[in-house]
Amino acid sequence: MATSNTPDIIYTKVDEAPELASASLLPIIQRFAAAADVTVGTKDISLAGRILASFPEHLTEEQRIADDLAELGELVKTPNANVIKLPNISASVPQLLAAIRELQAQGYAIPDYPEEPATDAEKSVRAKYDALKGSAVNPVLREGNSDRRAASAVKKYAQANPHRMGDWSADSKTRVAAMASGDFFSNEKSATLPQAAKAKIILETVNGETVLKDGLSYPAGTVVDATYMSAAALDAFLAEEIAQTKAEGVLFSIHLKATMMKVSDPIIFGHAVKAFLAPVFEEFGDEMTALGVNPNSGLGDLLAKVKDNAKIMAAIDACMAARPPLYMVDSGKGITNLHVPSDVIIDASMPALIRAGGKGWGPDNKEHDAVCVIPDNAYAPVYDEAIKFFKENGKLNPATAGTVQNIGLMAQKAEEYGSHPTTFEMPQAGTVKMVLEDGTVLHQHNVEAGDIWRSASARKAPIEDWVNLAIERQKATGYRSIFWLDAARAHDAELIAMVKPILEARGVSDKFEIMAPREATRASLETITKGENSIAITGNVLRDYLTDLFPILELATSAKMLSIVKLMQGGGMFETGAGGSAPKHVQQLQSENHLRWDSLGEFCALGESLKFLAETNGNDRARVLGEAVETATQGILDHDRSPSRKVGEPDNRDSHYWFARYWAEALAAQTEDAALAAEFAPVSQALAENEAKIVGELAAAQGKPADIGGYYHADPAKLAAVMRPSATLNAIIG
Numbered sequence: 001m002a003t004s005n006t007p008d009i010i011y012t013k014v015d016e017a018p019e020l021a022s023a024s025l026l027p028i029i030q031r032f033a034a035a036a037d038v039t040v041g042t043k044d045i046s047l048a049g050r051i052l053a054s055f056p057e058h059l060t061e062e063q064r065i066a067d068d069l070a071e072l073g074e075l076v077k078t079p080n081a082n083v084i085k086l087p088n089i090s091a092s093v094p095q096l097l098a099a100i101r102e103l104q105a106q107g108y109a110i111p112d113y114p115e116e117p118a119t120d121a122e123k124s125v126r127a128k129y130d131a132l133k134g135s136a137v138n139p140v141l142r143e144g145n146s147d148r149r150a151a152s153a154v155k156k157y158a159q160a161n162p163h164r165m166g167d168w169s170a171d172s173k174t175r176v177a178a179m180a181s182g183d184f185f186s187n188e189k190s191a192t193l194p195q196a197a198k199a200k201i202i203l204e205t206v207n208g209e210t211v212l213k214d215g216l217s218y219p220a221g222t223v224v225d226a227t228y229m230s231a232a233a234l235d236a237f238l239a240e241e242i243a244q245t246k247a248e249g250v251l252f253s254i255h256l257k258a259t260m261m262k263v264s265d266p267i268i269f270g271h272a273v274k275a276f277l278a279p280v281f282e283e284f285g286d287e288m289t290a291l292g293v294n295p296n297s298g299l300g301d302l303l304a305k306v307k308d309n310a311k312i313m314a315a316i317d318a319c320m321a322a323r324p325p326l327y328m329v330d331s332g333k334g335i336t337n338l339h340v341p342s343d344v345i346i347d348a349s350m351p352a353l354i355r356a357g358g359k360g361w362g363p364d365n366k367e368h369d370a371v372c373v374i375p376d377n378a379y380a381p382v383y384d385e386a387i388k389f390f391k392e393n394g395k396l397n398p399a400t401a402g403t404v405q406n407i408g409l410m411a412q413k414a415e416e417y418g419s420h421p422t423t424f425e426m427p428q429a430g431t432v433k434m435v436l437e438d439g440t441v442l443h444q445h446n447v448e449a450g451d452i453w454r455s456a457s458a459r460k461a462p463i464e465d466w467v468n469l470a471i472e473r474q475k476a477t478g479y480r481s482i483f484w485l486d487a488a489r490a491h492d493a494e495l496i497a498m499v500k501p502i503l504e505a506r507g508v509s510d511k512f513e514i515m516a517p518r519e520a521t522r523a524s525l526e527t528i529t530k531g532e533n534s535i536a537i538t539g540n541v542l543r544d545y546l547t548d549l550f551p552i553l554e555l556a557t558s559a560k561m562l563s564i565v566k567l568m569q570g571g572g573m574f575e576t577g578a579g580g581s582a583p584k585h586v587q588q589l590q591s592e593n594h595l596r597w598d599s600l601g602e603f604c605a606l607g608e609s610l611k612f613l614a615e616t617n618g619n620d621r622a623r624v625l626g627e628a629v630e631t632a633t634q635g636i637l638d639h640d641r642s643p644s645r646k647v648g649e650p651d652n653r654d655s656h657y658w659f660a661r662y663w664a665e666a667l668a669a670q671t672e673d674a675a676l677a678a679e680f681a682p683v684s685q686a687l688a689e690n691e692a693k694i695v696g697e698l699a700a701a702q703g704k705p706a707d708i709g710g711y712y713h714a715d716p717a718k719l720a721a722v723m724r725p726s727a728t729l730n731a732i733i734g
Helices: 016-034 047-054 068-075 093-105 120-130 152-160 231-248 264-276 278-290 299-306 310-322 346-355 380-393 460-477 490-505 517-529 540-555 583-592 600-617 620-638 652-669 674-689 691-700 716-723 727-733
Strands: 009-013 040-044 082-085 144-150 175-177 189-192 197-205 208-218 223-229 251-254 328-330 359-361 367-373 404-408 423-425 430-436 441-447 452-458 480-484 512-515 534-538 561-567 572-575
Touching: 009 016, 009 068, 009 600, 016 040, 016 583, 016 600, 016 652, 016 716, 016 727, 040 047, 040 068, 047 068, 047 093, 047 120, 082 600, 144 152, 144 460, 144 540, 144 572, 152 540, 152 620, 175 231, 175 380, 189 441, 189 490, 223 231, 223 430, 223 441, 223 490, 231 251, 231 264, 231 367, 251 264, 264 278, 264 299, 264 452, 278 299, 278 310, 299 310, 346 367, 346 380, 346 540, 380 517, 380 540, 404 460, 404 517, 404 540, 441 452, 452 490, 460 480, 460 490, 460 534, 480 517, 490 512, 512 517, 517 534, 517 540, 534 540, 540 561, 561 600, 572 600, 600 620, 620 652, 620 674, 652 674, 652 691, 652 727, 674 691, 674 727, 691 727
Parallel strands: 009 040, 009 082, 082 572, 175 367, 251 367, 404 534, 480 512, 480 534
Antiparallel strands: 144 404, 144 561, 189 223, 197 208, 197 430, 223 452, 359 367, 423 452, 430 441, 561 572
16 A cells, blocks of 8 residues: 555556557556555656656756656665566667657657767767666666565466477577677686775876776775776687678578667677678778768768768679678568567577577578577577487477576676666777775776777675576576576676675575576576476676577567566565567558457566555555465466457457456455455456457457657657547546
8 A cells, every 4th residue: 555655566567569569458457456545656768758868958847857867876776666567678879869769759859969060069069878778777776685586477377378389400500690700708817805995997008198087985895806808809700701601592690689788798799790791891981971870870871871872882782792601680571680679689689580499580580490690608608508418309399398496696787787887989099997995906908909898796695696596596486596607607606606605605506507507508408308397697787698599499489578676675576577668569550450468477576566566565455466466367277368460350458358357357356355246346347248349340440551750759649549448448447
């Protein structure tokens, strides 16, 4: 029950498909929750909302909005936090630019994004926009570690209704290519600070000393890393792999995370674009620079800027003809792997390729084997070993496969996902040093111009919390439990030195194994192939990668995962699973008024949120609501009420009708709370009696283009009209 102006549950306003779905689902949630005196409010963490909150001085009084992300960032540090977090855009530069243009067209006088800021004012604007790129939301909200797993009902459904898996061939040419040296993995240094320390990062060159970052502060026990990727080694590796791929006669692809790793990976992506078009850049580099070409923005942006230059276009055509065929994002539209940095996200793209039997789509709109270029060797072995395993053993059988759960270290900006402010592209050759306040040089590297240097850290309290969360989960399940840590990697060696004493002190060392990611991948695949279960206890990046890889193999999707963040101050955040924000779903809605987004992740998160509220606030009616949500979710699965992919068939809005109906039926049937049963009996009856009418009204809405008033910043009234087209359902829900 609410004790302040803060709602009992915060349901985040986000982007793209999950936000469209919210326009239909949230009114249902708020109506049902109100019956138990539970308030459900919203906070806007969408890309458009964050842009508007960053520039109040450019807006009218009516247009200004609060900085909801900052407010949520404070809330998650309190015991009362109860947040249902939906997937939001981790914006690449092209997405950010598109959102800015849309808002400007809607009458918001926000400034343009300065590509090359010259004045202090432009630099200030650029800094504000850059703070919104990539993983700007998650590090603010994730004040706890991650417990991600397939909900029991979802796993049982997947086993009873196994999805299609592509066949693997032992002679498949698909492989992973990673750098043998000169990458982040091989250059990493790590140290655990014995006491609290302040630090700065400097670059010493022949011209003197430049401070790259000052004012860094770390509590005692923090693991602090530093590393760099050699630009020369990267370029040599890319050139070699392009030639090798051509010789092998397969597709060329690069797999990065230019959204979460918003500083380093767009630069690496740009190197790939330049390497693929090397002859063009050698001949026309200066002309293309004058035309505003930035290879980091991708091939699509490059082509748009040079399209009127016949010589450059001819050179590109000739170069592309001589190169290996590219793995395609959309072969029908000619969108390649190199078109947009945010189009190929490794944790989604690699599992999809593995599930498909190692196949990717080529320019000829047919499936082919592919070389998967993952430059850094820290996590490439996971995908390399998975591919080798399936070549040897054939595809996974979802009907009999066990499951891999995950306990992930992510609190307080742990590891690489918190490294954005301390990642730099070197302006010139020199020595980068991380210097403590007392003058101690903690880490240093000799670098060349263009090298990508970064520092990351993980604090002691989150590490200890992570290990204890793993101990709790292993005790609750008895599953095989593996810490995915590589003793040969500098950072992991520091973590192992902290993990082992905790396990020994708790008397559970015999319950856990410690393996490097490659060995852990094979062990986990062997375990689930036998129908047994495993818990992967990992750092932040592997948490992200594995909670796509295994669910996509087991369930066909990662969007249906149960994702609980136990906040370190006692609150709870319930993430609606992985799966991104599904831009293709939005495009289908706009063209055909059909939304295929599956809200099963939202249903799972809602049930957990309500039960958590019952525990923390003593509201037993919230527990009854939460248990009824679980019954309704089971009903969705048992009766196959999830959305179809095809227009004219049931979509997201239909699934919400059935969810409301099953939820009402469960509440009407339960005997623990007579008042709730009495309130929902007529709702249940009305939803059942009007089934044909409601389903007909929902079906009639499909098949025509839908106007929601904007892609990144939809018009609320238009969105509600599109997503709540059944007057009968609306009248029953209220």
